[in-house]
Amino acid sequence: MNLLPSFRTVRPETLAEAVSALSAQGAQALGGGTDLLPNLRRGLGLPTTLVDLGAIGDLTGIAVLPDGSLRIGAGTSLEAIAEDASVRGAWPAIATAAALVAGPTHRVAATLGGNLCQDTRCIFYNQSEWWRSGNDYCLKYQGDKCHVVVKSDRCYATYHGDVAPALMVLDAQVEIVGPQGTRMLPAAQLFNEDGSNRLTLGQGEVLAAVVVPPAGLWRARYVKVRIRDAIDFPLAGIAVALKRDGDRIAGLKLAITGTNSAPLLVPTEAFVGAEWNAATAQAVVQAVRKTSNVLLTTVAGVKYRRRVLLAMTRKVVDELWSDS
Numbered sequence: 001m002n003l004l005p006s007f008r009t010v011r012p013e014t015l016a017e018a019v020s021a022l023s024a025q026g027a028q029a030l031g032g033g034t035d036l037l038p039n040l041r042r043g044l045g046l047p048t049t050l051v052d053l054g055a056i057g058d059l060t061g062i063a064v065l066p067d068g069s070l071r072i073g074a075g076t077s078l079e080a081i082a083e084d085a086s087v088r089g090a091w092p093a094i095a096t097a098a099a100l101v102a103g104p105t106h107r108v109a110a111t112l113g114g115n116l117c118q119d120t121r122c123i124f125y126n127q128s129e130w131w132r133s134g135n136d137y138c139l140k141y142q143g144d145k146c147h148v149v150v151k152s153d154r155c156y157a158t159y160h161g162d163v164a165p166a167l168m169v170l171d172a173q174v175e176i177v178g179p180q181g182t183r184m185l186p187a188a189q190l191f192n193e194d195g196s197n198r199l200t201l202g203q204g205e206v207l208a209a210v211v212v213p214p215a216g217l218w219r220a221r222y223v224k225v226r227i228r229d230a231i232d233f234p235l236a237g238i239a240v241a242l243k244r245d246g247d248r249i250a251g252l253k254l255a256i257t258g259t260n261s262a263p264l265l266v267p268t269e270a271f272v273g274a275e276w277n278a279a280t281a282q283a284v285v286q287a288v289r290k291t292s293n294v295l296l297t298t299v300a301g302v303k304y305r306r307r308v309l310l311a312m313t314r315k316v317v318d319e320l321w322s323d324s
């Protein structure tokens with residue numbers, strides 16, 4: 001059995017102290033640890049200091065702001081988000097996505113920040129040190145070749161977070177606090193489509209909160225497929241937000257996960273004003289197909305993941321259309 005590497009743990013009580021601790025070389029944020037600690041036990045990373053964010057009161061809580069927006073602290077547990085009455089009532093896609101992460105015991109410990117910032121995954125990476133050394137490691141960590149896209153100079157490990165796509169289709173912003181102060185950016189811009197450089201956070205920056213605008217007339221849903229329904233990462237997942245005006249699409253947003261190295265918004269501007277019919281459905285499915293890039297990074301077959309993603313797309317937009 002692999003042991004955790006040796007590191008120091010600090011437990012700041014304010015965001016300012018956390019930023020200062022995270023600004024040191026080799027420091028890494030610790031949320032619930034449900035992604036980070038299993039990885040460290042496999043020898044994936046050698047932080048010198050883990051900055052436990054669990055004692056920072058400002059990082060937890062769910063509030064509906066005076067303008068009707070939703071603010072969720074990055075340290076809030078996924079269980080609390082899944083069960084919160086205001087999230088379930090006005091932003092049900094976020095509650096569903098949180099409720100579909102891993103298993104119940106993970107969701108008690110797992111935080112929103114850790115869920116969004118989780119590492120990318122690959123069958124050549126999420127393995128023991130012994131296994132990886134026998135395969136000459138890989139480009140993402142300790143090696144120099146990618147075994148999935150052999151001639152590539154970048155890593156294609158897949159992002160499997162469930163909550164990000166639901167936030168992205170609802171136009172959420174992330175609040176980032178760092179040595180230079182606080183900045184807001186659209187949730188999609190938190191991510192790089194690069195498996196070994198997955199986040200746009202700078203040294204010392206911490207994800208502090210997510211702010212979601214009022215849902216208004218948008219109806220949204222998140223669905224995923226996984227091997228074991230009780231506890232698994234999405235093999236593919238899609239969030240859809242739809243605004244219907246009679247027989248026309250007044251707004252459509254799609255975001256996918258489990259397919260690329262980042263959760264991605266699918267271009268959908270062309271569908272605004274269209275009728276929802278077989279031709280539009282086919283075009284929407286094609287847009288998802290073009291954006292997705294499913295590779296052999298999981299034990300499940302590529303063809304299956306592609307097909308199921310497209311089938312889910314059609315089904316969920318159909319359902320939202322009928323329910324709107």
Ligand SMILES: Cc1cc2nc3c(=O)[nH]c(=O)nc-3n(C[C@H](O)[C@H](O)[C@H](O)COP(=O)(O)OP(=O)(O)OC[C@H]3O[C@@H](n4cnc5c(N)ncnc54)[C@H](O)[C@@H]3O)c2cc1C
Pocket residue numbers: 028029030031032033034035036037038053074075078100101102103106109110111112113114115116117118119160161162163205206207208231232233234
């Ligand atoms: C068996 C199993 C099944 C799983 N299934 C799923 C699944 O179905 N869907 C899914 O989405 N995930 C799944 N996960 C992954 C993980 O459990 C969740 O993503 C969880 O939400 C991670 O949150 P955490 O707080 O535990 O993160 P941590 O493990 O604490 O951190 C994860 C990463 O985020 C960084 N981080 C944490 N908080 C912050 C912050 N505030 N600012 C900046 N960086 C931060 C850490 O440095 C680390 O790199 C699974 C894990 C396991 C072990």
Ligand code: SF4
Pocket residue numbers: 121122123124125138139140141145146147148149154155156157195297
């Ligand atoms: S996609 Fe390639 S570089 Fe990235 S983890 Fe997998 S094998 Fe390694």
